[in-house]
Each structure stands twice: as C-alpha cells, then as structure tokens.
Amino acid sequence: xxxFVVLSGAGVxxxxxxxxxRDSDGLWENYNVRDVADIEGWYRNRKLMLDFYNERRxxxxxxxxxxxxxxxAALERYFEVTVVTQNVDNLHERAGSTNVIHLHGELxxxxxxxxxxxxxxxxxxxxxxxxxxxxxxxxFRPHIVxxxxxxxxxxxxxxxVSQADILLIIGTSLNVYPAAGLFRYARYGTxxxxxxxxxxxxxxxxxxxxxxxxxxxxxxxxxxxVEQYI
Numbered sequence: 001x002x003x004f005v006v007l008s009g010a011g012v013x014x015x016x017x018x019x020x021x022r023d024s025d026g027l028w029e030n031y032n033v034r035d036v037a038d039i040e041g042w043y044r045n046r047k048l049m050l051d052f053y054n055e056r057r058x059x060x061x062x063x064x065x066x067x068x069x070x071x072x073a074a075l076e077r078y079f080e081v082t083v084v085t086q087n088v089d090n091l092h093e094r095a096g097s098t099n100v101i102h103l104h105g106e107l108x109x110x111x112x113x114x115x116x117x118x119x120x121x122x123x124x125x126x127x128x129x130x131x132x133x134x135x136x137x138x139x140f141r142p143h144i145v146x147x148x149x150x151x152x153x154x155x156x157x158x159x160x161v162s163q164a165d166i167l168l169i170i171g172t173s174l175n176v177y178p179a180a181g182l183f184r185y186a187r188y189g190t191x192x193x194x195x196x197x198x199x200x201x202x203x204x205x206x207x208x209x210x211x212x213x214x215x216x217x218x219x220x221x222x223x224x225x226v227e228q229y230i
Contacts, residue, residue: 046130101160111143167191
C-alpha cells in the first residue's frame, strides 16, 4: 500500500466548532495567547492555565468529528495512513484514524509538571485543579506543548513525511514552526495536496491546492484520489 501522510491543523476541527489556533488578534477563546499557551504563563498563573484547559476539555467532549475527519479516516481503506496533527483535540481518533502523531500534545492527557515525556496519564474530559499531584507530590499540568517548549514528536513526524508517497496538508496556513516546515521533508516529486480556502503558494513540484474548507475539500480530494491512485 502507498504511504499517505496527512499534515492537519486547526482548519480541520474548525467545522466541529473547535478553535485550537492562534487568531490574528493574538487571542484564543478571548484569552491572550501568551497567558494560556506559553510556558511562562504556567509559571505566572497555574490556576488560570488549568481552568482554561479544563474548559477546552468540556468543549471537546461536546464536539463531534466532521466529514473531513471521517474522510481522512476512510483513507485507511486504500493507503497506509499517518496523520500528523497540530491539533490537541482527539477528533481524528474519534473519527477512526488509527495512527495519529500529535505535535502539540493532547488535551485529554496530563503529566507531572517536571516531566516532558513521562508520567503521562489519560484523564478523558475530567478537570485538573491546583493540588492534583502525582505520587511524589508534583503538580499535574496539561500534556500540551506550549510556546517556549521543545516539540518532542517533530522527529517522528519528519520521518513519516520523508517516507510519504502522497502528502496532504489540510487546515493549516503553514505559519507555525517547526510544524510549518515539515512538508519540506517530502521526497522530491512527491504529490502534495493542500486544502485551505486561502490561497497558499508553495514553490514545490507536483503541488496542487484545493481552495475549499476542509469538509468540501476532502470530498474533491477523494474524487481525485479515486481517479488517479485508487
């Protein structure tokens, strides 16, 4: 089977009512991004950060995967699919995708604040509060990669892209690094499809943009894939 890699961003989940990206006004759900998505914000006000992500979990619990998530999951019938997502929601998994790399962490998981990749626990949609600690007495924090922190899954993501036979970029404006540079790991000549309503120019061979929202764009892409690859 051909290897199909998806690089997904906030635009995939937008049609499910999830806002998981930095808007142009620097706000995220009416909070200053630097207060709720920066490691320094954690040190300044842990309670604010915990409350913010508790609310995001409640929002996620009510959200449903949309047709874009479902169509991406359906690609597994025809390809060996890896989804590399900048999103911290679990909508790809809930739609049926079985191989998902989360670059920026996962909203439904927590870890001790002194560990980057150990002691990770799945809490589903439960709240986390000040005083919730591990057996050592270390405060739990969201398992999210904030500004100012390393992106531990960038290497597995780059490896997946380098092995792709087909690459799809969907719902991302390619502005947030290092994720924005991942497509450059694709082998020369690899077909690259990009789905986004806004025109995005990639100086890259075998590149094609579908200027539609994620759900409509995936419908058109499936027609192309059936015609050319399936």
